[in-house]
Amino acid sequence: MHATETSRYWRHPCFPDLGLFKARFTRHRYELHTHPTYVIALITAGCERIRIGRRHVIAPAGTIAIVNPEEWHDGEQGADEGWAYRTFYPSVPLMAEFAGELGRDRAPVFSREIIDDHHLASALAAAHEGSTSQDAMKAEASLLAALGRLIVRHGDWNGQAEEVENAGSRRRFPVYEEMIESRLGSPLDLQRLADAAGVTRFQVIRDFKKTIGLTPAAYIRDRRLRRARLLIEDGLGLADAALAAGFADQSHLTRTFRAAHGMSPGMFRGAG
Template sequence: MSDAGEQREREAAKLTRHEGLGGLEMLAARYRDHAYALHTHPTWVFGVVVAGVEKLRIGSRSHFAPAGSIIIVNPEEPHDGEKGAPAGWAYRTCYPDAALMAEIAEDLELPGLPMFSGGIVEVPELARAFVRAHRLAGQALEQEAAMLAVLRDLVRRFGDGRHRDRASDGGETARRFRLYGELIAADLSAGFDLAHLAAAAGVTRFQVIRDFHRAAGMTPGQYLRDRRVRAASALMKTGMPLAEIAAATGFADQSHLTRVFKAIKGLSPGAWRAAA
């Protein structure tokens, strides 16, 4: 069945990992009604829409990505996604980490890790190469070589190094934001409110809201949810039961964890854990 035909079927998502690429996560999904909540990744995101249209926000910009579009998201850059047409969209994505991107940067003799400013790019032959490499699941050596080649080409053509993590900039906003992050990371199961964060930083609740917007492009609640899901993802690689993971990371119960996890990851905790 063609990608367009597959996309018209029920929603589905499958995550695989390639150990030869440092455990590179690769997602193949089709969505009709699913909508991603605003979130971030510690990795890069590269994807190609193979059918339909995705509507998404990357940073402060909104985009429509039709079939054939290449999606590029930098680490820690907030983004979401939903259908941009009634039938939804299907796409294939991967999430290379810093070690893999550093290897590519070294081969290209770049001075540092590559960053991107495009968000959505249209290069049909590169999009086709990405999809071909992605489809080689089960052919480990062939997929390793093909994916390395296409990622290298993406970096060579579009990596420009101009992106900067807003939270790494100097100044009082960055200092306070680091404090908020440390407080949240110290106990994800705790209940947080704006007054607690404001008192710790010696500012008003309104300033806390502004700090999160400027440093992370998210509300405090969105940031907290994002970090809880990241922590839950890490614990899912262990044998800890999902109910215990939910309690440890601040979710009301396993059902709450499942709802929020799927809104950010695009698949259930069980499906994600099976791939892990």
């Protein structure tokens, strides 16, 4: 991380399954990755350029970038001065719980990648700052107010995932997923995936492109990061988590983790 860049990650005192992140970046560039949670990022200064799914968007200061669970996304500076932002990572069950209290029957989908809502931005800023307050009631109330406004005003209850044009690719993709998940700690290559699905290596690449718009290598890297995160949360040491998730060593995990999440594995572990 460049000397002028800063980042911090912690857990909400009232909602342990909600992570929070605060950072200022100038040179850092996120690799494509996913989260099992929502990503709700309030841009507080500068501008961020982001790919979310298949779209490329610009998020200037004062706007909110929204990434739905499991959506591929990256991020980099959209202006010379870089960008600063405050991010919330609420889990799907938590958002479903909030939505239920607001009269909805399921967790929301957000169809707009960038939201320009001054009142929501102010509420999110207050909730993020309030998460470090000694006043637990204030921390809880400010978060509920902010996410409640987001859900009610910007949730898309009719949102549908984009249909994959090629039915064969869609049918084969679970085979690749199962193979990758079962062998994350072992060597993986295109031929193994091709053999599992009964296709050629070229077809594997086409299937990944058609289904999720990424290469098999990018998907495997993301799944290994996901496995490492879970192992670290469960208390496994960083070196052991790296090897169990299929990384060459702890340094390899650290480099990849920082590129995807903007923080080191040690910082992530420290927030537990």
